[in-house]
Amino acid sequence: GNSVTQMEGPVTLSEEAFLTINCTYTATGYPSLFWYVQYPGEGLQLLLKATKADDKGSNKGFEATYRKETTSFHLEKGSVQVSDSAVYFCALSDPRGSYIPTFGRGTSLIVHP
Amino acid sequence: EADIYQTPRYLVIGTGKKITLECSQTMGHDKMYWYQQDPGMELHLIHYSYGVNSTEKGDLSSESTVSRIRTEHFPLTLESARPSHTSQYLCASSGSLGNTEAFFGQGTRLTVV
Numbered sequence: 001g002n003s004v005t006q007m008e009g010p011v012t013l014s015e016e017a018f019l020t021i022n023c024t025y026t027a028t029g030y031p032s033l034f035w036y037v038q039y040p041g042e043g044l045q046l047l048l049k050a051t052k053a054d055d056k057g058s059n060k061g062f063e064a065t066y067r068k069e070t071t072s073f074h075l076e077k078g079s080v081q082v083s084d085s086a087v088y089f090c091a092l093s094d095p096r097g098s099y100i101p102t103f104g105r106g107t108s109l110i111v112h113p
Numbered sequence: 114e115a116d117i118y119q120t121p122r123y124l125v126i127g128t129g130k131k132i133t134l135e136c137s138q139t140m141g142h143d144k145m146y147w148y149q150q151d152p153g154m155e156l157h158l159i160h161y162s163y164g165v166n167s168t169e170k171g172d173l174s175s176e177s178t179v180s181r182i183r184t185e186h187f188p189l190t191l192e193s194a195r196p197s198h199t200s201q202y203l204c205a206s207s208g209s210l211g212n213t214e215a216f217f218g219q220g221t222r223l224t225v226v
Binding site: 034089 | 144153155156158203205207209213214215218220222
């Protein structure tokens with residue numbers, strides 16, 4: 001079956017530091033890959049996505065590249081802000097899984113001023 | 114901006130009461146989902162639907178039930194609430210083929226006392 005593994009948190013950084021959150025996946029088909037963000041008391045919002053190998057998704061300074069050879073989709077940002085503090089979820093949607101989303105366990109990011 | 118709505122946002126209810134959590138979307142999505150989110154952030158899929166008159170149980174066993182009589186509406190019902198049902202419930206929907214990202218409601222925080 002499909003699965004998503006992401007690094008455990010919390011990840012604690014100072015403002016303007018470089019961020020990497022690792023994500024690897026297992027899928028039976030050729031999935032689309034996503035990063036979602038959840039702010040306190042809210043639902044999840046799509047942050048970025050990539051639909052095929054070597055695609056790079058980007059949004060709000062965050063980016064992630066679909067690496068089929070390493071089955072990875074790591075999230076990066078060059079300079080984090082306090083307002084980036086949230087929980088980040090890596091996910092996939094696989095046509096062989098009827099496109100039912102599979103989520104990782106979430107990684108909490110805390111950015112200090 | 115996501116057009117998926119959950120009501121109520123917060124609910125405190127006594128043990129044994131029957132409750133219905135509402136979820137509606139205006140995007141015409143075929144697929145809809147209910148997730149239970151524990152304090153450790155992980156999302157657990159409890160129910161999903163491929164379309165009208167389709168309902169399936171998810172990975173996490175739940176005493177709740179769902180119905181899908183209309184495309185836009187996917188309510189979740191607990192016949193007799195218990196303290197163990199206390200949790201955050203998230204509703205989501207997604208389209209098909211090239212548009213498979215999930216859109217989430219803001220969630221319902223349920224407390225059973």
